[in-house]
Amino acid sequence: MKRRCLNCMKEFGIPEGQEQNHFACPFCGYREGTPPKEITYLYPGTILQNRYIIGTTLGAGGFGITYKAWDTTLEMVVAIKEYYPAGMVQRVPGDPNLIVYGGRHQEEFYSNLERFLEEARKMAIFEKSKNIVHVENHFEANNTAYIVMEFLDGISVKEFMKQEGGKLDMETALEIAFAVSEALQEIHDASILHRDISPDNVFLCEGNKVKVLDFGAARLSDTEKEVTRSIILKPGFAPPEQYQTKSKQGPWTDIYALSAMLYYCITGVMPDESTNRKIEDTVVAPKELDPSIPDYISDTIMRGMAVNEALRFQNIGEFQKALLKEKKVVDDKTELKKRKRRRVFTIAAAVLLLAVGGFAAWRIYDSKDPVLNPATITVWVAYSGDEDADSAKQMMEDMSDMFQSDQAAVTVSVEAIPEEQYADRLEQAKADGTMPTVYQAEYASEEIQKSAASVKPVYNSMDNLSDYYFLKSYKKKLIEEKEVPLGFNIPVVYVRRSDTVDASSFELSRISDIQESQYYMDSAYADMLINTLGGSYHYENGLAMDNAAKELIQDVVKHTKSNIKLENSEKAMDGFANGTVSYYLASVRELQTFNKNVVGLYEMRPIQSNTLCGRFTDAYSISGSASKDEIAAARVWLRYMLEEGPQKTYHLVHRHAIPLQKDAYRVYVDNNSKLSLIDGYLDNLKFYPENEKKLETLTEDLWKQVVRKRTKTIDEWCEEQK
Incomplete structure (x- = not known):
């Protein structure tokens, strides 16, 4: 009579009449009846779906336990991951059914249970991938869920490094990194993030195959619960955005982890935790630890491990080209200095969200609405x-x-x-x-x-x-x-740097502050600017304009008349670029235009006024x-x-504009030093949503007739509006 070992899954013979006795496997030494390492694990011999016989435990994490198992239908060894979120459930030893804690734990458990299964469904699309573990089946049982995967006959990179004395040779490490990058490319193309790349989640299998596994549970790190997130994170390999609630994650998140893993493989040194690096970055470049490491490899790794996500490679293709020396790169610190010198306007949150697209890794919206009709x-x-x-x-x-x-x-x-x-x-x-x-x-x-x-x-x-x-x-x-x-939106003034103006400290409070210099007022924001600079310019069942507003417009006419470069925004921008225009009055919305046309030549400065006027x-x-x-x-x-x-x-x-939602606003402002001036507007800002469109239409005609063509004086134009 034969019996299958629940550890190595090989069959061995037992004496007749001794079927009730426990024997030690002659191949691996595992003794039948041995309880699992932890009382929370399924006991070896447990049968799932009348098909899978659970064996010994392969590993466990914050969201799941993975078992070796035997598929009696296909007669092959498989790996089965059980959804078991620590802190939310418990199990009576020997009983396969989970007991879910009550209260908020119950709601969170079943919410993440569905996401666990959804992840299995997504993983199943990689059945033909050579570098991603294959999912064979998934199902619900025992008040939880299971994912059946191919069993990997091999060793993790973590264990392999131990065998190799703590680090790997360059050629082997790069081969592993490229295989993982190919897997990540497939994963990202399917709008999925792994979010748990580390040496213990990459397997080296027979035939020199490299397999990425365990990204089903990692997908759950989107949860709002800090305690849940901390269980999944791998210190040293997780980028800072994974430690943050409501964080924005994308391909660059996995690139950080892959770069950190490559760093560890070739140096044998575990990178410091990214949250520590944000406070004080003590991580040194690989080439400083081992001079034999080529500069381009060292720089690629450090760029991929940049704490600032905007400095990282934004997609796997960029990372691969850098490793192949097809794309020249510098390390993260050098890149940051270079960007500062060129004063390139980069906003990390914007770059993060660009690649995410429809994939909502950072999802914050919770539907409170009834189900709508078609x-x-x-x-x-x-x-x-x-x-x-x-x-x-x-x-x-x-x-x-x-x-x-x-x-x-x-x-x-x-x-x-x-x-x-x-x-x-x-x-x-x-x-x-x-x-x-x-x-x-x-x-x-x-x-x-x-x-x-x-x-x-x-x-x-x-x-x-x-x-x-x-x-x-x-x-x-x-x-x-x-x-x-x-x-x-709010009105601001863009000040050109020059020897006569300290653009970094200039503040505009009235038009007389710049009357002696050439300035341009963008007509698209004239209503905000006029009201902010001391005039009164509104439409309330008719045009209402006081003398201060008229005087301001007359000054605009004088400047426009004396300089053809002030006739429209395009010519004014050219004048700003060559130095004939020193002040450009517009709004925050024009910041992109300035970065596109005159980056490095200007400062965006606030307008100081008791009558700050904004626009929805x-x-x-x-x-x-x-x-x-x-x-x-x-x-x-x-x-x-x-x-x-x-x-x-x-x-x-x-x-497009400044966010109304406060958390989004805070990220918008905090991610670029120029935008910090917006905070000073919040307490005094006034809006006039009623008849705003009518006023904009009138302003367009005012600029056409009075400022540009000068066919009418301001008084004549106002008289026509009565």
Whole structure:
């Protein structure tokens, strides 16, 4: 009679009539009946799904226990991972069923259980990959879930390093790193992150195969619970963003871990924990530990291990080219100095979110809404000359992905329209009866806005208005205007560096501060600038402009008349570049334009005033001609767009304006020193959402007639408006 060893899975013979006795395996020495190492583990011999016989334990982590097992159907050895989140469950020794703790643990357990299974489904797509462990099956049993994977006959990189004396030769280490990078490329292409690359999660198998495993549990590190996250992290290999709640992670997160693993393999030195490195970075370059390590390998590793995620390689392709010496790189510290010298405007949070796209690793939105009826909502998004239709459309689609995953019955269809055509397209759609469900209110006529659907339910469904700047104070007016803004804007002055002006400390409080120098006032933000610089310029059932505003405009006319470079923003930017324009009055929204055209030549400085005037921006409205279900879906979608995650995508990545959501705002401001001046505006900022579009239309005509063509004086123009 034969019996299978539950450790090595080989069969061995036992004497007849002694079936009830326990024997030691003649091949590996394992004695039958030996209890598991921990009482929480399944006992060897446990049968799952009438098919899999559980053997000894291969390993355990914060979210799971992995067993060696025998597949009686395919007659082969497999590995089975059991979902077992430490701290949330317990098990009576010998009983396979899990007991889930009550309260918040229960909700979290079942939420992550579904994510565990979802990860298994995603892993299954890599069945043909040569560098990723194959998933054979997944199922639920014993009040938990299991993932059945191919059994890897080999050794982990961690164990292999011990055998090799603590570190690996360069050739072997690079072969492993390239194999892991190929696996990560496949994983990232499928919009998945591993988030647990380390020497004990990379296996060296027979036939010189390298296999990446255990990224099913790592996917769960998205949880909000700090204690849960800390169990998964591998100190020394996890980048700083993995220690943060609500962090933004992408391919660069895995690149840090892979670079740290390569560092460890070739030096034998464990990199210091990334959180410590943020305080004081004592990690030295590999070439300093071993002079035989080539400079380009050392620099590639340090660049991949940059604490600042914006300095890392942003995708696996860049990392591979650097290791192959196809792309010249410098280490992280040198790169940072180089960027500072060139004063390149980089924002780490923006770079992080760019690669994430529809994959919501940083998901923050929790749906509080009822399940919606089937509906398709069309969204028209405007794009300027600096953008392109595809990127504008993709941005909105990416932001809507998580909304659609929560509201499966709703489809969001996006169309990108050039901003110069937007108003005409809306008018045509109004006439044709083909209005989009959601449109940008700033391009809509008064007639269109009159027939817009109410957005009051959007604001009423938000029980956290205190988490937003200004919405609580201006809720009533915004409801009256039937608009939901996604951001706000403030006036600033861009000061050109010169020998006569200290651009780093200049503050503008009145127009007389710069009257003797050439300046340009961007007409797109003239209403904010005039009101902020001491004038009064409003539309309340008619134009209201005081003498201070008129004098300010007259000064603008004088400057424009004396210098052709001040006729429009394009010429003014050229003048700023060559030094004939010293001050450019605009808004924070123009920061991208300045970085694109005159990077390193300017400082963005605040305007000091008791009458700071801001503007709500990117305001969306809902068509009143849409169906009941479409309007209901559009309202929920608009509320979703105000949540922290979408706010970060919309503003940090695409630089549309300043986020209204406070957490997104904080990240927006903290990630670039130039933006810190915005904090000084918050307490005194005033908005005039009512009749804002009318004032913008009048301002456009004012600049055309009075400032540029000068066919009328300011008094004549004002008289015509009465």
